[in-house]
Each structure stands twice: as C-alpha cells, then as structure tokens.
Amino acid sequence: MSEKSLNNELIGLLPGFKSEYAEVNGTQIHYVIGGQGEPLVLIPGYPETWWAYHKVMPVLAEKYCVIVVEMRGMGNSAKPTSGYEKKNMAKDVYELVQKLGFDTVSIGGHDIGAHVAFSFANNYPEATTKLIMLDTPHPDAGMYQLPMLPILGGNYTYPWWLAFNQVKDLPEQLLEGRMDLVINWLFDHLVYNKESITDFDKQVYATVYNSKEAIRASNAWYQAFPQDIEDSKSYGKLTMPVLGIGGSGYEMLKMSLPHTTSNLTLKEVKECGHFLLAEKPEAVSKEIIHFLETV
Known part of the structure; x- marks a missing residue:
C-alpha cells in the first residue's frame, strides 16, 4: 500500500478530519485538520506520523x-535533502499558519515535534499564544554529555538511536524495508503498557518509514542537533504560558524548561513511557484542555 493510500484509509477512521497540503518555505507540507474554535497546532515525533495524535x-x-502537521521529512510531507534545522522547520510551520489565515496559534509537539514547537515559540513569539511540550525538551549542550555506553543497573534505556541516526548514508542501506525492526524495538522498550501500541499502529509507521528516502529524511532531524543546539543559545526565556507534560521524560522537562520559560506549568503522567499520546491519551487531552482554557 502506498503512503497516500494508507493516509486516506487512516483519515477515514477519523470523521470530521481532512487531509491537506501546502507549499511553504520551499517545500510541501502535509497536515490533517478538523474541529472548530481557536487553532491548536500539533506536531508528531520519531518514529511516528500524524497518526500519533x-x-x-x-x-x-x-x-x-486541530491542525496536526507532518513536519518536513515525515509521512506525506516532502523529503528534501536539506532544511532540517528546527529553526527552519519552525519556519515551515509558521508559513503554514499564515497560509491558513491565523495570526496566532497555540502549538504543541512530541519528541522531535516538541523541538520544532519550541523553536516556533522562540522565533515567532508574536504568533504563539501558548506552547505545549510533550515528554521532550529542545536539544541543548547537555546532549553532548550523553553516555557512549549503556549504564548498568537502574531504569535507564540507552538511547543508541540518537548516535546511529547521526550516521549518513549507512542507516538507509541497512534498514530499507526493515524499519519494522527499529519501530518494534522502540515501542517495546519506551512504553510502560505495550498493549497501548497496536500491531496496526506499528505497521502504519513501518510502512511510512521503510523507504531509503524516509530513513534519510528522518535521520536528518537528528543530524541537525548540533545546529539546533547553537541556535538555542540565542533564545531568551519564553514569556507565553508553557505546559510540559511528561511520562518517562518528565525529569528531563523538569530540568530543562524552568531555565527556558518564565510561565511554566509541569505535569507528570504516572506509569507512562515516552509515547504518552498512545499510552495515556485521556490524561494528556485533559491536561491540554485545562491548560488552554485556564492558564
């Protein structure tokens, strides 16, 4: 099944939502939109698509x-050979927001999508009503201190893929048609309740990430980390309301966000791994709505 055929099948499972495309910042972005009211932009992360939400x-x-954006390199969005710095990907989203006719939006992201949302808020504060960070802070210089070897003992998952995805050319040669191996491993090791991610979900993501082009593009999100870290050094403290919701990433948000925000709400989702949108959707949606309505 092609990516577009799969996308059409998935859209059919969510009445009231439609699939759209826009030419922005020199590339084509795919997004899914539905609902009424104030705009809420949401961005998925690795190794998922808009289906994560x-x-x-x-x-x-x-x-x-609700506008769920497949960022540059993801799903049905274009996969150019460059432009994967989060500051530039935030520009993709900003130009999309402008095309949709919104002056301001609330924006949130998970994993790599959180990096893009954070960069959007820093580079376009006048367009950002509120920011939601799901389980992952923006890259900073602390990433250079990540261990090269697994740590023995304790509840620690060695993030080998952060280094593996830095390698150019080789991963797509090794993994073309075999991304189910990586996706199954990540969902088996980074969730608290393994039943929250179905075989259907895994197949959706494997289908979308299986090509050399998709592997190359998604790895480019990681290969841009050094530039993302440099860009972050110029960011001041965000002044708009910011919500951080963490499962296994709660402690990282707790360490990072107080230094980068001045109006912060932190919420921990207990008994939950990294993929909290799949594991605890009721808790996450409740916290998001409460934040948008009251803070």
Whole structure:
C-alpha cells in the first residue's frame, strides 16, 4: 500500500478530519485538520506520523481547530535533502499558519515535534499564544554529555538511536524495508503498557518509514542537533504560558524548561513511557484542555 493510500484509509477512521497540503518555505507540507474554535497546532515525533495524535484529536476537536502537521521529512510531507534545522522547520510551520489565515496559534509537539514547537515559540513569539511540550525538551549542550555506553543497573534505556541516526548514508542501506525492526524495538522498550501500541499502529509507521528516502529524511532531524543546539543559545526565556507534560521524560522537562520559560506549568503522567499520546491519551487531552482554557 502506498503512503497516500494508507493516509486516506487512516483519515477515514477519523470523521470530521481532512487531509491537506501546502507549499511553504520551499517545500510541501502535509497536515490533517478538523474541529472548530481557536487553532491548536500539533506536531508528531520519531518514529511516528500524524497518526500519533489519533486518540486525542477527536476530543481536542470538540473545542479547537486541530491542525496536526507532518513536519518536513515525515509521512506525506516532502523529503528534501536539506532544511532540517528546527529553526527552519519552525519556519515551515509558521508559513503554514499564515497560509491558513491565523495570526496566532497555540502549538504543541512530541519528541522531535516538541523541538520544532519550541523553536516556533522562540522565533515567532508574536504568533504563539501558548506552547505545549510533550515528554521532550529542545536539544541543548547537555546532549553532548550523553553516555557512549549503556549504564548498568537502574531504569535507564540507552538511547543508541540518537548516535546511529547521526550516521549518513549507512542507516538507509541497512534498514530499507526493515524499519519494522527499529519501530518494534522502540515501542517495546519506551512504553510502560505495550498493549497501548497496536500491531496496526506499528505497521502504519513501518510502512511510512521503510523507504531509503524516509530513513534519510528522518535521520536528518537528528543530524541537525548540533545546529539546533547553537541556535538555542540565542533564545531568551519564553514569556507565553508553557505546559510540559511528561511520562518517562518528565525529569528531563523538569530540568530543562524552568531555565527556558518564565510561565511554566509541569505535569507528570504516572506509569507512562515516552509515547504518552498512545499510552495515556485521556490524561494528556485533559491536561491540554485545562491548560488552554485556564492558564
């Protein structure tokens, strides 16, 4: 099944949402939009697509116009050979927001998508009403201190893929048609409740990430980290309201966000791994709605 055929099948499972494309910042971006009300932009992370939000989209769309953006290199968006610095990817989203006719949006992201959302808020604060960070802070110089070897003992998952994805050319040669191996490993090791990610979900992501082009593009998100770290050094403290929701990444948010924000709300989701949109969609959607309505 082609990516577009798969996308059409998935859209059919979410009444009230439609799939759209826009030419922005020299590339083509795919997004899924539905609901009514104030705009809420949401960005997925690795190794997922817009489908990562499918459990929370119908709930959020009852109150907001939900726009789930597949960032540059993801899913049905274009996969150019450059432009994967999060500052530039934030420009992709900003130009999309402008094309949709919104002056301001609330924006959130998970994993790599959180990096893009954070960069959007820093580079376009006048367009950012509120920011939501899901389980992952923006890259900073602390990433250079990540261990080269697994740590014995304790509850620590060695993030080998951060280094592996830095390698150019080789991963796509090794993994073309075999990304199910990586995706299954990540979902087996980074969730608390393994049943929260179905075989269907895994197949959706494996289908989308299986090509050499998709592997090359998604790895480029990681290969841009050194530039992302440099860009972050020029960012001041964010002044708009910021919500950090963490499962296994809660401690990272707790360490990072107080230094980069001045109006912060932190929420921990207990008994939850990294993929909190799949594991705890009710808790996540409840916290997002409460934050958008009251803070």
